[in-house]
Amino acid sequence: MKHFCCALLPLAIGTAFAADKTIQETNDYYSRPLDQLLQIETQAKAAVGSRGGERDALDAEVPIDIITSAQLQSTGQTELIRALAVLVPGFNAPRPSIADGTDHAPPFTLRGLNPDQVLVLINGKRLHQSSLLxxxxxxxxxxxxxDLNTISLRAIERVEVLRDGAAAQYGSDAIAGIINIILKGYGQSSQATVSYGRTRAGDGINKQVSVFHTLPLAGDGFVNLTAEWRDRGPSNRAGPDAYDGGRRNTHFGDADTQDGLFVLNAELPRGDTTLYAHGLYDKRRSSAGAFYRRADDERNLSTIYPNGFLPLIEPKILDFSMTGGARGILDSGTRWDVSYTHGHNDYHFYVNDSLNTSLGSATPTSFDSGATRYTQQILNLDLSRKIGRHTLSGGYEFRQEHYRIDKGDAASYMLGAENNYAYGAQGFPGFSPENEVSAKRQAHSLYGDLKYSVSDRLMLDSAARAEHYSDFGSALNGKLALRYRATEDLLFRTSASTGFRAPSLSQSHFSSTGTYRNSNDAAAQFWGNYAVDHPVARALGATDLKPEKSRHFTLGLVYQPAAQLTASADVFVTDIEDRIMPTGYIAGYSLSSLSSQAAAVLAQNNIDGAVYFTNAIGTRTRGFDLRLDYKHDLGNGAKLKFVGAYQRSKTNINTINQAPAVLGVNMTDLILDPFTKVMMEGGQPIDAIKLWSKYSTRDYDVVVNLNRFGKFSSVQAYDKVTFSARWTVDGELAYRVAKDVTLALGGVNLFNVKPEKWGNTDDSLVGLGKVIQYSQYAPFGYNGSYYYLRLAVDF
Amino acid sequence: MLLLMVGLLSLLQAPWVYAGDEERKLEAVFIGRFASYIDWPDKDRERERFVITLLDDNPFGKLLDDLYRDKRIHNKPIELRYANKLEQVGETDVLFITLRNAAARLAATEFAHKNGILTISEAKGFAESGGIIQLDFVEQKTRIKINHAAAVKSGLKIGAPLLSIATVLRGDKP
Structure with a gap:
């Protein structure tokens, strides 16, 4: 008892002391001039993770980072994915190159987990995924x-990053966390922005023009429109090709991408009801090279390309979503929100400057290689009611998804008579009629959430969500979170939850096969990716995919000794079972112990080898996050703001499922080749440091951003290669030329830091002094310095 | 045992506004500061105390009591009152409204107009629908919207320093 009393005493004293401090600060504010009070920065709000409306991000029971529009803009980036990679620790977005469709819609990861293990919301509503696999x-x-780059940076008010599993509240995908993008809403001013930038090497020219216009409506309603045109020129860091006379024949760098973007966000209040709508639209054209085909390559026709050729993969991408709904409050105090969301992604592959070698001189050089399409429709009803100090919420959601693959033109996939092996469009062979698919599924969800306020200090949050999917069945998940405010300065938070990720329709139904012909074969041979319900995949042991299941635990604290200073620390553990992965290449010559039964299946179907998706492994991701926020009013309108963050996470494979018995191989041989294992456990930076600081006066702002990207690994010739950590420095000076005109000059990676190069290798393309000298997993790319000018005019 | 009781009380006692809740602190401050720029010309309102009433939920905990305990507005000591319903609002100089329903807020502003009361709220659309001062928090900064016509209708005069930092509605347009 004595010890217990002793433990409570400091808390009591601390509470009394902190309460005095709040009164002192409030008294200080009371004595200030009114105009100074308007300059005080209030605490960041977050809507994510709560159905009871916005609450203070630092007072939440789970860790949430808030990225403001000013921070996004100060990165100098024009694409959201790159801006977040600069600002959010644990958010990784390398620059893929020579990776087919991925070059044009780059993936991102959070805490080292996959893009489909992060739920993305727009104004709290689920955003559809890309159809690209x-x-x-x-x-x-x-x-x-x-595809985060479908969202104009200029339309964003803030980005909320919830660093915890939340599938029990939001359903599938919220495993690594949630990114909730809040569009600019009430009280904004219109702004036009023009920016121009280029790399130190002179390429990667980036031109951007945007207009954000706000139209106030009655009752503090608004219609906000953003239009943007963005032209990101290609960069190229390919080295000379020693086998081609030292020519730099390959493109290894950023794709040449143009985006036309449009964003709508509107609210129309009517009494206790508010009608709302938001929408995104992006039309993108992009171009990037495949591997170069040298003049003497068997895949080249020297009559068409005497010096060889670089096939260009040039997709046209259309992505849009629209949400419309109404929310309000009943006389009883019950809040309601009903909405409908329609999202669509159309990724259409075109290949130019190429050929179909097997067609001989009759080949076209441009191809329509087909398309993948994905449509998502969501109907949602949320209810929430405060009962005393407690909040009870619940709702229902219906979701329908539709995934399609459309075939390309015949020349893009066919095997002609002129060459037995080089079929289809070189660079990206088209989808064939056998690959076409139209797959749908529906999901119904019921969920509830109770925030039980034991006292003003102690809050208990419990959530449960039951779902039924038409393809794999049901899922039930729960969450229990606890927030305890020990003193006014100190908050402890912890949560434990379960979650899941429904197998995506693309993982279940993606199919892309090619053909070749041995001279002695009577029939053509097939190879490639097969959908899990394809008879060949079934015969090779494929089954319907099960959902990935996850368990989460976080424990942390927030210490806020003053309104100007906040520190937080959180540890986390995320276990995921039945992670869905593509198998290795199932063929007799690649799997030495492949069963005779499986070999017979391949032979009977004239298949060289096959790949399909399966529930393969379990992983544990552990790590911790540290954050420090500091702001200081220096007087005379000068301010200093600092945000520091450190994140460390490590993923380990801890379980390996049984491989299908019919194959006669173990799962390690089937799935975990050295490359896959290293990419899973070490392919992303083990840690990250972000130190963002801003000094502001009435006339100008200076932003300095210091980043450390931790070490990461890859594989070359079955050997693990580790690339060391790197520091980069970004800086921006924004000068207010006039009251409504700001000119900014900045640089990203000011000291032209490059990632560590590959070492000496036996590979003909990858290695020191060769065509590809950098790893495409380098977390900050390999462009080097980038400089920019930006002019913003408020109107 | 005494220590234990003190400790338990500190753990369960209603605080509060925690240290980082700048919005709440600023709202608390603005209530009194706004009032100091308002002129109530009605001499019949002479009261010994300057009365501030909160209508509906009290989001401030004890902050208002602590802040205004030793303050004076228009050279009067300040009395704070807390009302759950409009019917409980008696004579007051300032009415800070946290009602969630638009109809209830409208009834409160009409009551305030008739009784020469300064109304303040952070509800969206408050100023346009007849409230006098609306507090907004946009991108972590405070904004003030004043319905000047509503103030005139209530017989209140608003000082120039306050008007100069606010968005002023004259009629129903900014």
């Missing part, structure tokens, strides 16, 4: 994620 050796291999 990242099918090459990039981060996020085997997943379909949200």
């Amino acid at each position: 990242h099918n090459n050796g990039t981060v996020g291999r085997g997943s379909s994620g949200v």
Whole structure:
């Protein structure tokens, strides 16, 4: 008892002391001039993770980072994915190159987990994923994620990053966390922005023009429109090709990408009801090279390309979503929100400057290689009511998804008579009629959430969500979180939850097969990716995919000794079972112990080898996050703001499922080749430091951003290669030329830091002094310095 | 045992506004500061105390009591009252409204107009629908919206320093 009393005493004293401090600060504010009070920065709010409306991010029971529009803008980036990679620790977005479709809609990861294990919301409503399946050796291999670059940076008010599992509240995908993008809403001013930038090497020219216009409506309603045109020129860091006379014949760098973006966000209040709508639209054209085909390559026709050729993969991507709904409050105090969301992604592959070698001189050089399409529709009803100090929430959601693959033109996939092996469009062979699919599924969800306020200090949050999917069945998940405010300064928070990720339709139904012909064969041979319900995949042991199941635990504290200073620390553990991955290449010559039964299946179907998705492994991701926020009013309108963050996470494979018995191989041989294992456990930076600081006066702002990207690994010739950590420095000076005109000059990676190069290798393309000298997993790319000018005019 | 009781009380006692809740602190401050820039010309309102009433939920905990305990507005000591319903609002100089329903807020502002009361709220659309001062928090900064016509209708005069930092509605347009 004595010890217990002793433990409570400091808390009591601390409480009394902290209460005095709050009164002192409030008294201080009371004595200040009114105009100074308007300059005080209030605490960040977050809507994510709560159905009871916005609450203070630092007072939440789970860790939430808030990225403001000013921070996003000060990065100098024009694409959201790159801006977040600069600002959010644990958010990794390398620059894929020579990775087919992935070059044009790059993936991102959070805490080292896949893009489809991060739920992305727009104004709290689920945003659809891209139809693109990242099918090459990039981060996020085997997943379909949200294409964040379809959202104009200029339309964003803030980004909320919830660093915890939340599938019990939001359903599938919220395993690594949630990114909730809040569009600019009430009280904004219109702004036009023009920016221009280029790399130190002179390429990667980036031109951007945007207009954000706000139209106030009655009752503090608004219609906000953002239009943006963005032209990101290509960069190229390919080295000379010693086998081609030292020519730099390959493109290894950023794709040449143009985006036309449009964003709508509107609210129309009517008494206790508010009608709302928001929408995104992005039309993108992009171009990037495949591997170069030298003049003497068997896949080249020297009559068409005497010096060889670089096939260009040039997709046209259309992505849009629209949400409309109404929310309000009943006389009883019950809040309600009903909405409908329609999202669509159309990823259409075109290949130019190429050929179909097997067609001989009759080949076209441009191809329509087909398309993948994904549509998502969501009907949602949320209810929430405060009962005393407690909040009870619940709702229902219906979701329908539709995934399609459309075939390309015949020349893009066919095997002609002129060459037995080089079929289809070189660079990206088209989808064939056998690959076409139209798959749908529906999901019904019921969920509830109780925030039970034991006292003003102690809050208990419990959530449960039951779902039924038409393809794999049901899922039930729960969450229990606890927030305890020990003193006014000190908050402890912890949560434990379960979660899941429904197998994406692309993982279940993606199919991409090619053909070749041995001279002695009577029939053509097939190879490639097969959907899990394809008869060949079934015969090779494929089953319907099960959902990935996860368990989460976080424990942390927030210490806020003053309104100007906040420190937080959180540890986390995320276990995921039945992670869905593509198998290795199932063929007799690649799997030495492949059963005779499986070999017979391949032979009977004229298949060289096959790949399909399966529930393969379990992983544990552990780590911790540290944050420090400091702001200081220096007087005379000068302010200093500092945000520091450190994140460390490590993923380990801890369980390996049984391989299908019919194959006669173990799962390690089937799935975990050295490349896959290293990419899963070490392919992303083990840690990250972000030190963002801003000094502001009435006339100008200076932003300095210091980043440390931790070490990461890859594989070369079955050997693990580790690339060391790197520091980069970004800086921006924004000068207010006039009251409404700001000119900014900045640089990203000011000291032209490059990632460590590959060492000496036996590979003909990858290695020191060769065509590809950098790892495409380098977390800050390999462009080097980038400088920019930006002019913003408020109107 | 005494220590234990003190400790338990400290753990369960209603605080509060925690140290980082700048919005709440600023709201608390603005209530009194706004009032100091308002002129109540009605001499019949002479009271010994300056009365501030909160209508509906009290989001401030004890903050208002602590802040205004030793303050004076228009050279009067301040009395704080807390009302759950409009019918409980008696004579007051300032009415800070946290009602969630628009109809209830409208009834409160009409009551305030008739009785020469300064109304303040952070509800969206408050100023346009007849409230006098609306507090907004946009991108972590405070904004003030004043319905000047509503103030005139209530017989209140608003000082120029306050008007100069606010968005002023004249009629129903900014």
